[in-house]
Amino acid sequence: MYDSFAVIALRRISLGLLDALYNVVLNAGVMIWDVGLTLINVVLPSRPAGRVVPAGAKGAGGVWPAYEAPAPSDSRCSCPALNALANHGILPHSGRDITFRELNAAVRASYNFAPSFCFFVPNYIAGVLGRSYWTGKFDLSDIDVHNGIEHDASLARVDSFHSNDQGKVCATLVQDLLSSGTGAGGNLTTHDLSRALGRRRTHARNNNPQYSCSLFHKLFGSSNSATLLRIFGGSTKDLQPILLEERLPDGWQPSERHQMGLTLTAFQPTVLSIELGIKEEVDGSLSGQGTEKAKVQ
Numbered sequence: 001m002y003d004s005f006a007v008i009a010l011r012r013i014s015l016g017l018l019d020a021l022y023n024v025v026l027n028a029g030v031m032i033w034d035v036g037l038t039l040i041n042v043v044l045p046s047r048p049a050g051r052v053v054p055a056g057a058k059g060a061g062g063v064w065p066a067y068e069a070p071a072p073s074d075s076r077c078s079c080p081a082l083n084a085l086a087n088h089g090i091l092p093h094s095g096r097d098i099t100f101r102e103l104n105a106a107v108r109a110s111y112n113f114a115p116s117f118c119f120f121v122p123n124y125i126a127g128v129l130g131r132s133y134w135t136g137k138f139d140l141s142d143i144d145v146h147n148g149i150e151h152d153a154s155l156a157r158v159d160s161f162h163s164n165d166q167g168k169v170c171a172t173l174v175q176d177l178l179s180s181g182t183g184a185g186g187n188l189t190t191h192d193l194s195r196a197l198g199r200r201r202t203h204a205r206n207n208n209p210q211y212s213c214s215l216f217h218k219l220f221g222s223s224n225s226a227t228l229l230r231i232f233g234g235s236t237k238d239l240q241p242i243l244l245e246e247r248l249p250d251g252w253q254p255s256e257r258h259q260m261g262l263t264l265t266a267f268q269p270t271v272l273s274i275e276l277g278i279k280e281e282v283d284g285s286l287s288g289q290g291t292e293k294a295k296v297q
């Protein structure tokens with residue numbers, strides 16, 4: 001007639017365990033696949049610099065579909081790269097009702113991330129949202145769940161404590177970042193990104209009463225920053241429109257040229273160099289952040 005509480009509880013637990021097991025097996029599979037793709041990249045010739053986006057895809061030959069700034073009714077998020085795809089109509093311009101599978105394909109073609117990454121990250125955010133990767137949809141702003149992937153101390157957004165619209169670029173922060181490049185021609189280097197993230201974390205710790213940044217979210221932060229080097233080549237000239245207007249400049253192509261794209265495996269050394277280079281201290285020279293204390297314990 002009716003299940004006892006214990007039976008219901010057991011069913012819940014076993015469903016939870018099955019779910020967890022599914023994800024462990026799936027992610028182990030993704031990692032093996034990723035290592036395989038990394039090895040394939042070693043032997044296959046890289047794509048020519050001007051022809052990274054495949055022929056026939058939007059952005060092939062550096063010809064991107066027309067940019068249209070978002071209307072107030074359009075959904076945008078904390079990720080500049082995804083907003084740019086929507087602003088160019090590669091993802092729906094409304095930023096709404098996007099399938100996770102469509103996200104995978106758009107990131108694969110436009111940014112030349114490896115298929116393993118293009119599955120892993122959308123699958124991860126689908127899990128955060130409690131939706132199915134295979135059948136689910138999302139609006140861009142849905143991915144701004146605080147401490148899902150979105151976290152404090154970002155480079156292009158003020159903390160969610162100070163603004164509940166994570167789709168909005170903070171121009172001052174972006175200009176601080178772009179003017180901090182010490183590479184050739186003012187380009188960004190690994191070291192510049194460690195310094196920029198260190199400053200942001202110190203600033204956020206001192207100014208956001210609800211500041212949090214677990215190691216896990218720190219690594220998301222360094223991964224996001226690592227894309228500025230590995231996909232955008234650290235080019236401050238390109239990053240100006242990309243980060244400020246979320247627009248891909250004419251002729252732009254990903255600097256990652258491997259045939260199978262940037263794998264999680266090949267990406268890690270850059271992520272770790274950035275993260276390990278971070279000291280949470282401040283040089284006091286940044287606009288809008290000049291009042292910070294010299295050092296945080």
Ligand code: HEM
Nearest residue numbers: 078079081111121125149150151154155156157224227231
């Ligand atoms: C595959 C699906 C992706 C998802 C679900 C995603 C999601 C996110 C989220 C939630 C954030 C906010 C993190 C924060 O609070 O700082 C973020 C930031 C960022 N993402 Fe993505 N992203 C994706 C792909 C990409 C790709 C392909 C690139 C580069 C080509 C990229 C570049 C960035 C950058 C540079 C930031 C840092 C912005 C900042 O520090 O303010 N993302 N992403």
Ligand SMILES: *[C@@H]1O[C@H](CO)[C@@H](O)[C@H](O)[C@H]1NC(C)=O
Nearest residue numbers: 184185187232233234235255
């Ligand atoms: C800055 O980076 C871009 C992309 O990697 C590169 O094409 C450009 O030559 C760099 N600038 C200088 C002055 O080296």
